[in-house]
Amino acid sequence: METVNDLLGHGTHLTALQMSVRAFIIFLVALILIRFTGMRVFGIKSAFDTTIIIMLGAVLSRAVVGASPFVPTIIASAVLVIIHKIIAMISVSNRGLSHLVKGKPLSLYKDGILNDKNLKRCSLSFGDVMEEVRLSINQNNLDDIEEIFMERTGKISVIEKRKGIRK
Numbered sequence: 001m002e003t004v005n006d007l008l009g010h011g012t013h014l015t016a017l018q019m020s021v022r023a024f025i026i027f028l029v030a031l032i033l034i035r036f037t038g039m040r041v042f043g044i045k046s047a048f049d050t051t052i053i054i055m056l057g058a059v060l061s062r063a064v065v066g067a068s069p070f071v072p073t074i075i076a077s078a079v080l081v082i083i084h085k086i087i088a089m090i091s092v093s094n095r096g097l098s099h100l101v102k103g104k105p106l107s108l109y110k111d112g113i114l115n116d117k118n119l120k121r122c123s124l125s126f127g128d129v130m131e132e133v134r135l136s137i138n139q140n141n142l143d144d145i146e147e148i149f150m151e152r153t154g155k156i157s158v159i160e161k162r163k164g165i166r167k
Helices: 002-008 016-037 047-065 070-093 095-102 116-121 126-137
Strands: 106-110 145-150 156-160
Touching (some): 002 016, 016 070, 047 070, 070 095, 106 116
Antiparallel strands (some): 106 145, 145 156
C-alpha cells in the first residue's frame, strides 16, 4: 500500500513521475468510461453528449493534478457516465425526455418560406442557410429545396424537392 501511495502521491505536491502515473491511469479510466457511454458520444455530438465529454475532462483532470482525491474523483466520473447512459437509454423510448436533453429539429425553410422565428432561435442568418445549401447540394438558390432544418446536433440539413413531383 505504501508503494501505491509513493507512486501516486497525494495532495497537490506531486512529482513529475507521480503526475505521469496518475495521467496514465486516468487516461485508461477515461477510455473505459467513454467506451461505456457508447459511440454516440462521438458520432452524434449533441449538446447532451458534448456535456459528458467536457465534464469528464474537467473532473478527471483534477485527479491528475491532485486537486481532488484520486479514487473519489474516478468514482464521481463513473457516476456521471452511468447517469448519462441511463438518461440516453430512457430517452430512446421517451420522446419528451429525448427532446428535453437532446433537443428537437427546427424547420428553417419550407415550401418557399423562411421561418424567421426559428432562424432567430438558432441565431442564423439567411447567409448561414445559403452557405449550407451551397455546401450540401452545390446550389446558390432555394428553387430546388423542399425544406431546411437545424438538427438537434446543430448541423443544418437540406432536403431537395423530388424531381418530377409538383405540389
